[in-house]
Amino acid sequence: MAVEAEANGMAIPASRWGLRYRLLLPLTLTLGAVLLYPLLFSFWVSLHRYQLTRLQDVRFAGLRNYLKLFEDPAFWNAILNTLTFVFGAVTLELVLGFALALLLHRLPRFRHLARAMLLTPMFVTPIAVGLMFRFLLNQQLGVLPWLLEGLGIRIDWFGPGMALFSIILIDVWQWTPFMLLLLLAGLESLPKAPFEAARIDGASAWMTFTRVTLPLMKPVLLVAIVIRGLDAFKVFEYIYAITRGGPGGSTETILFYIYKVGFRFFRMGEAAAMAYVLVAVTLALVTLLYLLMTREGRRRS
């Protein structure tokens, strides 16, 4: 009936079938305009010689922008820096976050207060975090070098060989709380029975951790790693606030390099091509996340 009415172009009452799509329409239109259209446009730009300074002379370039990337040592340098950063930061955050979650989980007093305070860094504007640590770690003005000096330690935090590691530490300061949040929630939702059984069997704390806690936490750990990894690829603010890619390109990450090529040199075509390489990486990780999450969903139901 409703289908017939629709085919005749008549106004139909809000049927169950129609409402679900009408409710979805605003979201679809919005995301279509601000996400899908830019994604397609960006791909088109990546296939052209597209310079902001020469907009009257945009020419089809095929895959030339992509091929150029492979011969660009600065691009590979940025990729390598980003991978080092992501691997280093996520590993440290995972270990620290998990350790803190385990300790906090069994903290007899002030657990909620400690948790609330430990979570604060993840809410702070990353550019403010970057500037804060640039100030705190500065050779002449910084309080940390001054304190370390008292102990006879001198470190040039943003010097060659050290800068990328310092950026990693800043990321660890800001995002370990995110790991803590997810992993603590994971621990709190674990079933009690396996731990009881381990206790009755007289298992040591270490045995309980490796044989009970770790396997039960595996799905949560994997999801946390992938989400944090995806986010770590977007690192930009600390670099912009502190090193601007230096010294000698040692902290130039992929997003910062794209920013430089696209918005300092105005070579939009090349920037878009690089961004699409990033999309491919993201897509792979997102697919992994989907598989992890749907497997978890099936396991629970």
Place this chain on the structure above:
Amino acid sequence: MTVPLLRRRLYLALQTGVVGLALLTVLFPFFWIFLTSLKPPDLVARPDVWTFLPSAANWREVFLESDVPRYIANSLLVGVVTVAIALLVGFPAAYSFSRYGTGGGLARFAVLAAEMVPPAVLIVPLFLVMYRLALTNTLVAVIAAHLTFVVPVVTWFLIGFVDEVPRELEEQAMVDGYTRGQAILRVVLPAVRPGIAAAGIFGFVLSWNDMFYALILTGGASKTLPVAIAGYWTFRGIEMGKMAVAILLAVVPVLVASFFVQKHLVKGLGGGAVKM
């Protein structure tokens, strides 16, 4: 003392020590920035000075003699408008995903995946479109950019919260003569109000914290607070005190907000995953 008791005490000491150290690491930077903001301008570059007569000079200058209040207003406006749009388009969609299962698990996941699209791939076309429309250096451009991640996040949160509302509530209301539309507005909407608040605050924090899009899309009077803060570092010691004030102005509102959302954050982040 028995061995288990000794071990338990040792564990407690270790636990307290490590958590204490973590708290110190987290809180010290905030403390130092606050201290710096109160230093008289000639002492800001002195890490060895910990006690001094507090001065309001930095605060006064930032509030009365700089454009920072305007940038705060810009950030507020962008955040509020972005979140309002996100809630308006996100809530009906969340209802559709939750109650009709529209598109199944894959559609739910697409909402989450949308948030993960790299900003690098969106900024080039967003900039070009705004440039053509002569909208660069306006707040409209930043709002459009922030919608790209605030809308998916808010929708994802809301799916989870609508899932939690028992269907019986609206079914009963419909038996009582409400249409579905009325049931959504008068029954479901009030029931998810805490979820809407949590999603809205979290979306606002994300918008407030963004610098990447705002850096490229704004300039001059249209700068948002993070972009303005980025301009503070000049290597001249005197500026450092004002930078500390600006940092605190960006940080304190989100920290206050974070205490309100923390309780709902885990559930919110879990979002529509439960029924995927």
